[in-house]
Amino acid sequence: MYKEYIKRNKRITYLIIALLLIIWLVYKFLLSGNTDDNIGYVMPGTQYRDFNGFESWQYYIYFFENKFSGYPWVVKASLCVVTVVIILWLIAFTSLAVYVYKKFVRRRIYIKLRGLYYENLKKVMTAEEDLSMVTVNKMLNLERTSFLNVTYKLWFKLFRAIHVEFENSISVNNSINAAEVIGMMKYASEELSRGKVKEKIRLLQSVRQLYLPLPPGLLSRLINDNNERLLKQSRMYYCETNPENPYVVFDEDFFNENFHVWDQMEFHDTAEFFIKRHRKMPSFIPLIKDTKIPSIKSFLIREVGYWGQEEEVKEVMNFFDSKNIQCREAAYECMGYYKYEPSEEIMMKHYKDEKEETQRKILIALLKINSGKAEEFLRMACKTAESTFSMRVALYCLLNYSEKGKRYFYEMEKEASNEERRIFRHVEDPIINNAMLKQR
Amino acid sequence: MKEFLFTFFGNVVFFYSMGLISSYIIMIILAGRSVFKSRKSQLRSYDRELISKSPYTPGVSIIAGAYNEEKTIVDNVKSLLGQEYPLFEVVIVNDGSKDSTLEKMIEHFHLIEVPFDYVQKIYTRPFKRVLKSTDNEYSQLLVVDKENGGTKADAINAGINAASFPYFINTDVDCILAQDAIYQCIAPILKNRDVIAVSGAMTMSNGCNVVDGSLKNHRAPISPIPLFQVLEYMRSFFVGKMAWSVINGMPNVSGGYGMFNREVIISAGGYRGDSFAEDMEMLLDAERYCCIFNRPYKVVQIPVTCCWTEAPSNLRILYRQRVRWGRGLIQTFVRHGHMVLNPKYCIMGMITLPYILFFELLAPLIEFSGFCVFVYLAFTGGINWSVAYIIFTMLYTFGLTLSMVVMSYDYVAGSTFDKKSNYFRVFIAAIFEPLFYHPFITFFSLIGYMKYLFNTQSSWGKMTRKGFAEIEGNKIPIKDENAVTKKN
Numbered sequence A: 001m002y003k004e005y006i007k008r009n010k011r012i013t014y015l016i017i018a019l020l021l022i023i024w025l026v027y028k029f030l031l032s033g034n035t036d037d038n039i040g041y042v043m044p045g046t047q048y049r050d051f052n053g054f055e056s057w058q059y060y061i062y063f064f065e066n067k068f069s070g071y072p073w074v075v076k077a078s079l080c081v082v083t084v085v086i087i088l089w090l091i092a093f094t095s096l097a098v099y100v101y102k103k104f105v106r107r108r109i110y111i112k113l114r115g116l117y118y119e120n121l122k123k124v125m126t127a128e129e130d131l132s133m134v135t136v137n138k139m140l141n142l143e144r145t146s147f148l149n150v151t152y153k154l155w156f157k158l159f160r161a162i163h164v165e166f167e168n169s170i171s172v173n174n175s176i177n178a179a180e181v182i183g184m185m186k187y188a189s190e191e192l193s194r195g196k197v198k199e200k201i202r203l204l205q206s207v208r209q210l211y212l213p214l215p216p217g218l219l220s221r222l223i224n225d226n227n228e229r230l231l232k233q234s235r236m237y238y239c240e241t242n243p244e245n246p247y248v249v250f251d252e253d254f255f256n257e258n259f260h261v262w263d264q265m266e267f268h269d270t271a272e273f274f275i276k277r278h279r280k281m282p283s284f285i286p287l288i289k290d291t292k293i294p295s296i297k298s299f300l301i302r303e304v305g306y307w308g309q310e311e312e313v314k315e316v317m318n319f320f321d322s323k324n325i326q327c328r329e330a331a332y333e334c335m336g337y338y339k340y341e342p343s344e345e346i347m348m349k350h351y352k353d354e355k356e357e358t359q360r361k362i363l364i365a366l367l368k369i370n371s372g373k374a375e376e377f378l379r380m381a382c383k384t385a386e387s388t389f390s391m392r393v394a395l396y397c398l399l400n401y402s403e404k405g406k407r408y409f410y411e412m413e414k415e416a417s418n419e420e421r422r423i424f425r426h427v428e429d430p431i432i433n434n435a436m437l438k439q440r
Numbered sequence B: 001m002k003e004f005l006f007t008f009f010g011n012v013v014f015f016y017s018m019g020l021i022s023s024y025i026i027m028i029i030l031a032g033r034s035v036f037k038s039r040k041s042q043l044r045s046y047d048r049e050l051i052s053k054s055p056y057t058p059g060v061s062i063i064a065g066a067y068n069e070e071k072t073i074v075d076n077v078k079s080l081l082g083q084e085y086p087l088f089e090v091v092i093v094n095d096g097s098k099d100s101t102l103e104k105m106i107e108h109f110h111l112i113e114v115p116f117d118y119v120q121k122i123y124t125r126p127f128k129r130v131l132k133s134t135d136n137e138y139s140q141l142l143v144v145d146k147e148n149g150g151t152k153a154d155a156i157n158a159g160i161n162a163a164s165f166p167y168f169i170n171t172d173v174d175c176i177l178a179q180d181a182i183y184q185c186i187a188p189i190l191k192n193r194d195v196i197a198v199s200g201a202m203t204m205s206n207g208c209n210v211v212d213g214s215l216k217n218h219r220a221p222i223s224p225i226p227l228f229q230v231l232e233y234m235r236s237f238f239v240g241k242m243a244w245s246v247i248n249g250m251p252n253v254s255g256g257y258g259m260f261n262r263e264v265i266i267s268a269g270g271y272r273g274d275s276f277a278e279d280m281e282m283l284l285d286a287e288r289y290c291c292i293f294n295r296p297y298k299v300v301q302i303p304v305t306c307c308w309t310e311a312p313s314n315l316r317i318l319y320r321q322r323v324r325w326g327r328g329l330i331q332t333f334v335r336h337g338h339m340v341l342n343p344k345y346c347i348m349g350m351i352t353l354p355y356i357l358f359f360e361l362l363a364p365l366i367e368f369s370g371f372c373v374f375v376y377l378a379f380t381g382g383i384n385w386s387v388a389y390i391i392f393t394m395l396y397t398f399g400l401t402l403s404m405v406v407m408s409y410d411y412v413a414g415s416t417f418d419k420k421s422n423y424f425r426v427f428i429a430a431i432f433e434p435l436f437y438h439p440f441i442t443f444f445s446l447i448g449y450m451k452y453l454f455n456t457q458s459s460w461g462k463m464t465r466k467g468f469a470e471i472e473g474n475k476i477p478i479k480d481e482n483a484v485t486k487k488n
Helices: A002-008 A010-031 A053-067 A073-126 A133-140 A149-165 A172-182 A184-194 A197-210 A228-241 A261-276 A284-290 A294-307 A310-321 A325-338 A341-351 A356-369 A375-384 A388-401 A403-415 A418-428 A430-439 B002-040 B044-053 B073-081 B101-109 B152-162 B181-191 B224-246 B262-267 B278-292 B315-339 B343-361 B363-380 B385-413 B421-436 B438-453
Strands: B060-066 B088-095 B111-114 B127-133 B141-146 B167-172 B195-204 B257-261 B298-309 B467-471 B474-478
Touching (some): A073 A133, A073 A149, A073 A172, A133 A172, A149 A197, A149 B044, A197 A228, A197 B044, A261 B044, A284 A294, A284 A310, A294 A310, A310 A325, A310 A341, A341 A356, A356 A375, A388 A403, A418 A430, A430 B127, B002 B298, B073 B101, B088 B101, B088 B152, B101 B111, B101 B127, B127 B152, B141 B152, B152 B262, B152 B278, B167 B262, B181 B195, B181 B298, B224 B385, B224 B421, B257 B262, B257 B298, B262 B278, B278 B315, B278 B343, B315 B438
Parallel strands (some): B060 B167, B195 B298
Antiparallel strands (some): B127 B141
């Protein structure tokens, strides 16, 4: 009963403890020994004097100053270091002890939680049919209706563990119901309103990972947060869950110069989330036009190749004439990802005007499109390749393009010089190629 | 005059120590912030899920040189192949081994010669051939066979030439990597495009059980010399490098384990084949390249133990290693002296290198001269013992505090060991380290300096390897009577 009260009213308990501490300190330092009877009074016949709290501090400072007054400054400096070290020790020990204790408690709770609910939760989360809240409640057989904050964090951990373990057989609806029954959604709402930034980020990652829906409107403040990671994370979540105008969050605050590969991966993941749920993606073209940062422009162009519509891919072809090399390369790659046949001829026309590195992108795009019309072009690319690397790429594309391409490859190999044959052998070697294909 | 000189020297040493202590306190604070911050920053399962399924995940080549490693090569290569990362290859460079290192690999991994188009982007000793496995299970393995280059740098350069991914990990073939080592190191690169190198923490594998190339338990070594090195590495990674990383002034990414941007390293000229501290020099070259061409760069230390390496287990081998390190340090300053206090080289030139010059390069000299003066004064009765005790207490308690702090950082960052009781062993090492280990290290470094200055013949120290013996399914390290020597 008493323990339960403390757990539920943690803040009030801390407040009471703090109040008692203050009363004790005031009594100790101001009142005790500060009566008229004993101020500055040494008891007759003894060397004993009753100090009050502040006097004790003064005494220790006096002691510290005078004890070493005769010593050189070197000793005094050393003593200062020793004092600092002792304070450091105390801080380090205390914080470590607190950390170890917290970790121990968390671990114990998690083990208990896992022991009690893992099997039940697994059954709920992997059930094939949609379960009602009542059924979920029965199946989970919870011992209590609410938990401590730390326990909710561990519930999320347990959910994630099951999610990772049975990724392909997870029922999102049942997971949501289970989270609702446990009270995790309520906890998440509170934490996102009041928690620390890092906790909020982790929580958003958790709910995204588990596809849990938070109450609408909860993120309105977070999507404009000062912290960039939180802002991005909440915007990703916002557009995943908000059907009303979800793409408004993709503005210049989102696609800024700090949009790193990590953010690209998260964006791609979000896009995949949409596709899996048959939701419409935003049009990438206005986003590409709006952003002025070449790396983001090129990223969005690539994304068109993965998720875009045919009209958008057609539009991307305009970037073949872009002055920015990153955008041009991305446009060629986009054609490859989308396997957009009409772009073939135009890419071939641009081939000669491009730098070697970009030429290689065109060759790979042609291989991916694989329309069966580019063998002659690939053969020409092999013959005119300016470096062994480009030649290797061109030969690889030719060999893997079609039967006709393969024939051309072997014809060229017969005519090749000894030095060139080395490259042919590298490209046609099944072990090297198998490894390459397996990894790519 | 004599008295004045001694007083002057005493004051210099004292100020030097106080400077060192102050710098350590700053480092402790910086590193602490970073350790606690990184611990809470991200969910691991979320990171992994994202990295494992994204098409934007970059490939990573793990490069390791092997010279006369027949005892452990198969287990070690298996360990490297056991990474969980979705896109990686393992490039083993057989640096002209004279024993059966290559034969063992050929036999076990079913390797055959393939017509690989090897392009020498960085100069190395002649390349002979490339071998790949016919077994699909080992399709990620690529073995480069080349003539002996006499240094690890040459082998790694050959590996960089043969590697096919944009990032590579430089490691030693006897190192055992954590299964998620690549995941840990790629995350900072993905989150910031300016990151050119990531260093993971290392510790000692002595005392751990290894089964099929992976560690089955993580324990602190029992023998004293490796145990002292555990403490030394903890200090270096969890305070020194973590703090330098915060201000982007990392002086070194260990040659035992580090991830690099391949393009930057090739542009900077790769590893120097004639260097005794090739890892430090390579990083300085890379940073210099970035500064000259105004390429933003960051070098990051992560507070996660990614690599377990075999520590020198006796004084003889430790001597060789530290003499080489000492030589390497002084050689680095001779070659990169122009970077010191040169604002063109940013934090590296203005803070890191002057600090290392003053507090690392000169430290053995000052410590040794201080010790000599102390002995002289002790015999001539010139010491005020009560003062000496206090100063000694100060230095000793500070050293012990530093050790305690690094142990707590290690624990907070995720703990290198399986059981907390291992920290007790490290604590015992911390008690004795200033008295029984540090003096040797100082002395060995001084010998390294002298060998460099007097141009004693350059040769890489030989590293005695222990093999792994199989006992009831477990493999435990055993002492090798006919120790194989390694030139790298």
